[in-house]
Amino acid sequence: MKSPKILIVYYSMYGHMFEMVKQVKAGVEAAGGTVVLRRVAELVPEKFLDEYARQAAEAQKDIEVADPRADLKDIDGVIVGTPTRFGNMAAQVKNFWDQTGGDWAKGTLVGKPAGVITSTATxxxxxxSTILATHTVLLHHGCVLVGMPYSIQEQTTLEGLEGGSPYGPGTITGGKGERFPSDLEKKMARDFGAHFTGIAARLQP
Ligand SMILES: Cc1cc2nc3c(=O)[nH]c(=O)nc-3n(C[C@H](O)[C@H](O)[C@H](O)COP(=O)(O)O)c2cc1C
Incomplete structure (x- = not known):
């Protein structure tokens, strides 16, 4: 069996999702998968980005920008990382998917696993809702949805504030972005990556 090749495609305006996808990547790799990490193109005009967004963009400058015409090909699964925007996926992420009609028509992702991770301020x-909304797009592509099962037990904690649910990993950022992913959220993201990779391996043609 060859190493499952997993595309992780994400957007992160302030760096929280970037931290989370790095954890997912570590989990995929620990489970024997190979990761292609891509950030989607920014849509907000440069002049409207605040200083925190500029700093986060600088930190991500070495991550290749996603190519919607190329990146879905020859992969064994896709994990989408999107901060919430009004309970929905970020427009930047939707913009990526809205350019994948060619692969939708060819059925490139049919039968391949897909999962979603997210971040919210509160x-x-x-x-x-953000993960479920993103699932809709992935279902239209014919993907097999992978969530975060309760066997990743950290999601049942009653100690403090933690993101993550059976729908997928998540982090809570605070209204000013002052909270970065906790150790528990990062562990859930890694374990989700490993869980996803096991399924991708089993679904390989
Ligand atoms: C236009 C806009 C809408 C947002 N809507 C929500 C929301 O509905 N609920 C919420 O908890 N956070 C909301 N947020 C906060 C973002 O989700 C938060 O900044 C993001 O998760 C941080 O992730 P990042 O650092 O990777 O960009 C919103 C932010 C923006 C800019």
Whole structure:
């Protein structure tokens, strides 16, 4: 069996999702997978980005920008990382998917696993709705959805504030972006990456 090749395609305006996808990547690799990490193109005009967004962009400058015409080909699964925007996926992420009609028509992703991770400013700010909304696009592509099972038990914690749910890993950032992923959220992201890779390996043609 060859190493499953997993595309992780994400957007991160302030760096929280970037940290989370790095954890997912570590989990995929620990489980024997190979990661292609891509950030989607920014849509906000440069002049409207605040200083924190500029710093986060600088930190991600070495990550290749996603190519919607090329990146879905020859992969064994896709993990989408999107911060919430009003309980939905970020427009930057939707913009990526909206350019994948060619691969939708060819059925490139049919039968391949897909999962979603997210971040919200507040505890009930839409982690589940964001993931479910993103699932819709992935279902239209014919993907097999992979969530975060309760066997990743950290999601049941009653100690403190933690993101993550059976729908997928998540982190809570605070209204000013002052909270970065906790150790528990990072562990869930790694374990999700490993869980996803096991399924991708089993689904390989
Ligand atoms: C236009 C806009 C809408 C947002 N909507 C929500 C929301 O509905 N619920 C929420 O908890 N956070 C919301 N946020 C906060 C973002 O989700 C938060 O900044 C993001 O998760 C941080 O991740 P990042 O550092 O990877 O960009 C919103 C932010 C923006 C800019």
């Amino acid at each position: 505890q009930h700010g839409g982690q589940e």
